[in-house]
Amino acid sequence: MSGEERVLPAPPVNPENEAFFKAANEGRYLVKKCRACGEAHYYPRTVCPFCQSADTEWVEGSGKGVIYTYSVMRRAPVPYAIAYVTLAEGPSVMTNLVDCDFDALKIGQKVEVTFRKADNGQAIPMFKPA
Amino acid sequence: MSLRGKAFIAGSYEHPTRNAPDKTLAQLHAEVARGALADAGLEMSDVDAYYCAGDAPGLGPFSMAEYMGLKPTHVDTTDTGGSSYIIHVGHALQAIASGKARIALITLAGKPRSAGQATGTAPRDYGADTPDVPFERVYGPATANMYAMAAMRHMYEFGTTSKQLAWVKVAASQHAQHNEHAMLRNVVTVEEVVDSPMIADPLHRLDCCVISDGGGALVVVAPEVAKSLGGRAVKILGHGEALKHLNGGKIDLTYTGGRISGTRAFEEAGLAPADIKYASIYDSFTITVVEQIEDLGFCEHGKGGTFVADGNLISGVGKLPFNTDGGGLCNNHPANRGGMTKVIEAVRQLRGEAHPAVQVRNCDLAVAHGTGGSIGTRMGSSTVILGRADA
Numbered sequence: 001m002s003g004e005e006r007v008l009p010a011p012p013v014n015p016e017n018e019a020f021f022k023a024a025n026e027g028r029y030l031v032k033k034c035r036a037c038g039e040a041h042y043y044p045r046t047v048c049p050f051c052q053s054a055d056t057e058w059v060e061g062s063g064k065g066v067i068y069t070y071s072v073m074r075r076a077p078v079p080y081a082i083a084y085v086t087l088a089e090g091p092s093v094m095t096n097l098v099d100c101d102f103d104a105l106k107i108g109q110k111v112e113v114t115f116r117k118a119d120n121g122q123a124i125p126m127f128k129p130a
Numbered sequence: 131m132s133l134r135g136k137a138f139i140a141g142s143y144e145h146p147t148r149n150a151p152d153k154t155l156a157q158l159h160a161e162v163a164r165g166a167l168a169d170a171g172l173e174m175s176d177v178d179a180y181y182c183a184g185d186a187p188g189l190g191p192f193s194m195a196e197y198m199g200l201k202p203t204h205v206d207t208t209d210t211g212g213s214s215y216i217i218h219v220g221h222a223l224q225a226i227a228s229g230k231a232r233i234a235l236i237t238l239a240g241k242p243r244s245a246g247q248a249t250g251t252a253p254r255d256y257g258a259d260t261p262d263v264p265f266e267r268v269y270g271p272a273t274a275n276m277y278a279m280a281a282m283r284h285m286y287e288f289g290t291t292s293k294q295l296a297w298v299k300v301a302a303s304q305h306a307q308h309n310e311h312a313m314l315r316n317v318v319t320v321e322e323v324v325d326s327p328m329i330a331d332p333l334h335r336l337d338c339c340v341i342s343d344g345g346g347a348l349v350v351v352a353p354e355v356a357k358s359l360g361g362r363a364v365k366i367l368g369h370g371e372a373l374k375h376l377n378g379g380k381i382d383l384t385y386t387g388g389r390i391s392g393t394r395a396f397e398e399a400g401l402a403p404a405d406i407k408y409a410s411i412y413d414s415f416t417i418t419v420v421e422q423i424e425d426l427g428f429c430e431h432g433k434g435g436t437f438v439a440d441g442n443l444i445s446g447v448g449k450l451p452f453n454t455d456g457g458g459l460c461n462n463h464p465a466n467r468g469g470m471t472k473v474i475e476a477v478r479q480l481r482g483e484a485h486p487a488v489q490v491r492n493c494d495l496a497v498a499h500g501t502g503g504s505i506g507t508r509m510g511s512s513t514v515i516l517g518r519a520d521a
Contacts, residue, residue: 012258042379049378071278091379
């Protein structure tokens, strides 16, 4: 099973990302979307990377996606699965796959968001088989 | 405007050390600088341009210029990780062609091995201000597992196999057996590669490059300087560089920035991949070679696994002899940055100074290519096409 004992280094929270991490602490998964071009992007930023508009907004994400690719790091104190998950909203996001049998993971598999705590208590979005 | 032939590589030097606990980082930079200048037949006082990257100690070029007694009037500290030095060759070409420099020195050195750095398996932290860090660092992106994710996707989309990837290491080991300085001189088989311990699925231990101390340097000069130094200089025929990143989440890990840098370099040179007799391809991992061979146009996208199999990269055996020094997989990966040694071995091949067992016959045109950063996230790719002086 996945690395429950892994120590997760807390992400640096800043004015541009604090809404994302605050929502995560409430069990919500936000996606950043551009009002000008309508595209969602990742990682979330103030200026849209596709049309460069500053008119971006946070929207409630579905928390659903499929595995684009993954790898199980065997050479770690607690092995873990890193992955890119392609969200239903469009962008692919770096994440960890948890609550799963590492040896049964497949590209294309459906997954959904779940949360783990970082070393400072911050909730971190991760994904598990749906 | 094509800069074809507007500058030459007149000197190159690879430090023989692979483990240097008794040397300082600055000393290694100075030693490789001396080596490359001696190879060119030039002095430190001849240098008017100095290029280095993030492996050099201190802020930008200041500390090393002072240490070595350089007084450069043109500097470049472009840092794209391991491909920096191939980019530096291109920037030296531009500076020389525009009259801003005549003799450019490029140095690289590092000591990750004696420092005990877990280069491939420990996640690196690029600092809180780096905008991607809050959304990536917590998930444990190390070098090996990021390249592994590219390999996993390549396998999924194209049916590439671990055995095909293994052939890249097999070819490198066939070459390294002849290199007295190579860290790993033992010849390995496909079975030994795929049976070696899994590091990050699907990459095994022998899919990964070595961690070594050392360094290298290049001297890039104006055509009239090359002429005055005799006939050993190698002509720069074309250069390209490109950044690729995660593109706001619209990702494709099955190709690298080499697709763009390679196209630009071949265009400038007026050449095609079929013209190339020898290729230095950055081999941080076996998958790096497969993707970059496709990106450079040696085969179609997705066919790299088939292309590298069955010894096709082995000098004297296959169609595309590559990394005849043993590459990063077997020879040397100083400072965890493999671009410099790629150019150095291409220069050896064009001069006919590679080991006789791996020297490519009538080697008149070569490519040196690398990708720095990570093919799993953001990267800088650079390609240089080199030829003999008469090319």
